[in-house]
């Protein structure tokens with residue numbers, strides 16, 4: 001499996017957290033015969049189909065390993081039958097893994113006894129299903145409060161908390177309604193509110209929006225992203241739609257035939273697909289919605305430090321074709337931009353410090369700005385736009401040409 005994560009700064013920041021979920025060499029083999037046979041050395045190089053033919057066993061998960069960090073939305077993506085649901089069910093031990101570990105906050109879920117498992121499912125992990133899973137005879141409020149009812153929380157308190165959750169998902173005033181009176185999107189908001197009500201630290205979402213109309217589906221994705229900014233849950237989100245994956249995911253794992261074949265940020269996956277299979281997936285994705293300014297930024301021709309002399313500035317600018325120089329502090333923090341005309345106009349007799357010449361008012365763009373949001377700034381600007389990272393260091397400049405290249409490559413696809 002190709003792990004392309006860690007290539008950019010955002011991944012670096014995510015991985016500074018402790019992993020919330022650690023999955024180590026997880027296998028799930030279905031079938032009547034001894035499932036452990038499929039793990040034997042002699043089958044390691046055989047395909048899933050070959051193993052099925054020879055042993056009558058289905059290898060649903062094959063040596064799967066990954067970490068999910070606290071507060072991260074981790075997307076598992078793959079075609080039908082690739083093992084996504086099996087994986088998410090193993091995380092909560094709805095299915096017993098054949099081999100491997102699932103550590104949540106350092107504890108191995110695969111070893112939990114019935115009591116521990118019950119406790120774990122009631123408090124730490126909540127699941128949102130594709131078919132909503134609402135109780136038809138209960139009203140919306142009681143559906144949302146259901147997890148709290150099971151925990152033995154009294155009626156008054158659970159209703160109060162359920163009302164807050166309904167407000168969170170935009171369903172204020174719907175508490176008395178029955179599930180059948182709601183649209184699909186509203187039902188799924190109830191499903192989400194019910195999962196959030198038990199205050200789990202982890203949300204497992206198995207194709208939660210797949211049953212919805214495309215328009216509602218897109219809206220729900222954006223709502224989830226907004227909601228997550230407020231709740232900071234650790235989310236494992238299953239989908240077979242890359243557009244959805246890149247909208248909601250901080251990182252994406254792509255599965256095929258029970259294996260993870262690539263794992264990385266949406267930018268990694270779109271810019272550096274591990275193989276033709278992944279590339280196929282990425283073709284339909286609008287790159288200007290996925291790629292960040294940081295991924296197209298290029299090194300400016302001329303960089304000067306604010307402690308440099310005017311002579312240094314002049315010789316660097318005149319020794320290049322560049323129409324501007326970028327000025328940074330010693331630690332790399334962006335200070336300003338100096339246009340070539342300004343440099344040309346500096347008289348030799350002037351003895352002012354460099355910082356008196358650079359334009360500190362130029363707009364800078366954070367490196368995680370998507371290209372679509374960068375375009376208006378670029379169009380209004382008569383110079384390349386400095387791109388800064390989370391520590392205010394200038395990592396490069398974005399030019400109209402850089403963005404046009406991405407748009408042009410999209411129309412080639």
Ligand SMILES: Nc1ncnc2c1ncn2[C@@H]1O[C@H](COP(=O)(O)OP(=O)(O)OP(=O)(O)O)[C@@H](O)[C@H]1O
Nearest residue numbers: 030031058060079080081082083084085086087240
């Ligand atoms: N209970 C089971 N018994 C036997 N085989 C199973 C069982 N559950 C899943 N499988 C097989 O394991 C493989 C992975 O199934 P899984 O449901 O995890 O796929 P998925 O990626 O979730 O697919 P989908 O996108 O269709 O939901 C499939 O080949 C499936 O037939």
Ligand SMILES: [Mg+2]
Nearest residue numbers: 084085086206
């Ligand atoms: Mg599934």
